[in-house]
Amino acid sequence: MSITSSDSEYQCIAPIDFISMTKVPESHTWVLNPCDENLLESIPTIDLLDPNAISLIRHACEKWGIFHVINHGVSSQLLDEVELQTRGLFSLPSSKPLDQPIVLVGMEPVEDRVCIRRECGLRGLPSLNLPNKMFINFGHMIIINAIISDSEYQCIAPIDFISMTKVPESHTWVLHPCDENLLESIPTIDLLDPNAISLIRHACEKWGIFHVINHGVSSQLLDEVELQTRGLFSLPFDQKLQAFRSANSISGYGTCRRSCLHPKRMWSEGDVMVMYRNEMNKLAETLLDLMFGSLGLTQEDTKQVKPKTGLKNPYGPLQLNSYPICPDPTKAMGLAAHTDTSLLTLLYQSNTPTSLQIFKEGIGWVPVHPLNGALIVNLGDLMQILSNGRFKSVLHRAVVNNTHHRISVANFYGPPNDVKLSPLIQLGNLDHLPLYRSVTWKEYLEIKAKHNTKALEMTIDKRESNLNTKFES
Numbered sequence: 001m002s003i004t005s006s007d008s009e010y011q012c013i014a015p016i017d018f019i020s021m022t023k024v025p026e027s028h029t030w031v032l033n034p035c036d037e038n039l040l041e042s043i044p045t046i047d048l049l050d051p052n053a054i055s056l057i058r059h060a061c062e063k064w065g066i067f068h069v070i071n072h073g074v075s076s077q078l079l080d081e082v083e084l085q086t087r088g089l090f091s092l093p094s095s096k097p098l099d100q101p102i103v104l105v106g107m108e109p110v111e112d113r114v115c116i117r118r119e120c121g122l123r124g125l126p127s128l129n130l131p132n133k134m135f136i137n138f139g140h141m142i143i144i145n146a147i148i149s150d151s152e153y154q155c156i157a158p159i160d161f162i163s164m165t166k167v168p169e170s171h172t173w174v175l176h177p178c179d180e181n182l183l184e185s186i187p188t189i190d191l192l193d194p195n196a197i198s199l200i201r202h203a204c205e206k207w208g209i210f211h212v213i214n215h216g217v218s219s220q221l222l223d224e225v226e227l228q229t230r231g232l233f234s235l236p237f238d239q240k241l242q243a244f245r246s247a248n249s250i251s252g253y254g255t256c257r258r259s260c261l262h263p264k265r266m267w268s269e270g271d272v273m274v275m276y277r278n279e280m281n282k283l284a285e286t287l288l289d290l291m292f293g294s295l296g297l298t299q300e301d302t303k304q305v306k307p308k309t310g311l312k313n314p315y316g317p318l319q320l321n322s323y324p325i326c327p328d329p330t331k332a333m334g335l336a337a338h339t340d341t342s343l344l345t346l347l348y349q350s351n352t353p354t355s356l357q358i359f360k361e362g363i364g365w366v367p368v369h370p371l372n373g374a375l376i377v378n379l380g381d382l383m384q385i386l387s388n389g390r391f392k393s394v395l396h397r398a399v400v401n402n403t404h405h406r407i408s409v410a411n412f413y414g415p416p417n418d419v420k421l422s423p424l425i426q427l428g429n430l431d432h433l434p435l436y437r438s439v440t441w442k443e444y445l446e447i448k449a450k451h452n453t454k455a456l457e458m459t460i461d462k463r464e465s466n467l468n469t470k471f472e473s
């Protein structure tokens with residue numbers, strides 16, 4: 001089983017230092033159909049103060065699909081400022097930080113149209129309703145740069161942890177402690193073990209979480225991901241603010257997803273994170289096959305949950321978590337107890353003391369100590385739904401410590417947004433009745449946002465006939 005990315009995939013995403021290039025390398029050489037700069041025809045210009053503007057716009061829309069607009073009411077100072085800020089953004093890290101908080105929302109250009117990623121829940125430019133919005137083309141990502149209000153800022157402003165000497169009231173938690181000396185610990189699965197499949201089944205049924213080793217993801221890539229994540233989090237506070245994402249956005253900086261469709265690379269930057277994501281999604285698919293295989297299901301049975309377009313189009317966000325050193329870890333919470341909504345999450349954690357903890361019925365909080373070279377696999381709520389309750393999602397939290405800055409990188413894997421997931425009742429449990437009703441990941445996220453830890457309960461299929469059978473046993 002080979003799960004490292006191929007040379008050709010790497011070629012698509014490896015970053016390049018454009019600044020120091022004196023000629024276009026072969027890898028970036030395109031054959032361009034030239035454009036006649038002396039053409040007499042040009043796109044129409046519409047003056048919005050012209051009384052005929054309406055018919056001119058119609059003509060421009062029908063004949064050209066593009067036009068200049070003048071007297072549009074946007075001040076030239078604002079446009080100059082946008083250009084300045086855009087240039088500043090691309091000349092990071094040396095650029096001067098903006099003096100106002102901004103929200104960056106990633107979008108991607110599709111063909112000639114600009115299309116907002118569906119995760120944002122926004123459909124097209126006219127429906128955007130952000131105050132003071134501007135559009136900035138960030139390599140292959142279009143970024144909406146929204147200057148946010150004071151009250152919005154209050155909700156999202158991060159705290160400058162580094163200079164804090166005690167946990168402020170606003171961050172003080174009462175923690176149910178975890179027994180660090182427990183003998184029980186989550187299972188470790190070696191993917192090269194001939195018994196991997198049955199061990200995975202046991203781990204999924206009993207724990208909902210396990211370490212995976214011999215997973216095929218190179219330690220160099222993991223080291224690089226950790227380095228870049230630390231680099232990102234150690235940027236000056238003001239600079240990090242520039243890359244803030246809004247609550248309903250899951251996108252960040254990266255190369256165009258369609259880069260790999262072209263034989264030549266484009267004049268834009270790549271990112272080690274993109275490579276990591278590809279690796280993680282490949283591994284997630286392998287693990288899914290093993291998990292469902294362990295229940296006697298074939299790839300045909302489970303193909304609904306996989307991206308139809310293949311691994312180049314992964315579903316689910318990559319989340320970088322930073323847990324700064326804390327003066328009093330007994331009073332602070334790194335990440336509060338939750339289950340993930342995904343099918344499964346692949347988690348990389350840095351090798352730092354105290355870390356992830358899971359809640360195990362009958363035991364309490366169990367620490368998940370870092371295991372060199374291993375990745376953590378934890379099951380999310382969608383897996384519980386899909387497996388009709390056979391595999392359980394795991395309740396987990398992250399705690400902090402007073403000596404090390406911990407980071408973790410969570411790759412949430414799930415089905416395409418619009419795919420309805422139904423319990424796979426071929427599993428043969430509970431008289432073939434589905435415990436849960438079908439949901440898309442998007443619908444489930446809404447349920448989760450409303451009901452949090454009760455979200456799975458809210459997804460139970462309440463049809464009369466099901467209830468009788470389900471709860472008698």
Ligand SMILES: O=C(O)CCC(=O)C(=O)O
Pocket residue numbers: 319321335340347349355356396397398407408410
């Ligand atoms: O940092 C960790 O270990 C946990 C991260 C996590 O649970 C998450 O990002 O959902």
Ligand SMILES: [Fe+2]
Pocket residue numbers: 338339340345396410
């Ligand atoms: Fe999580």
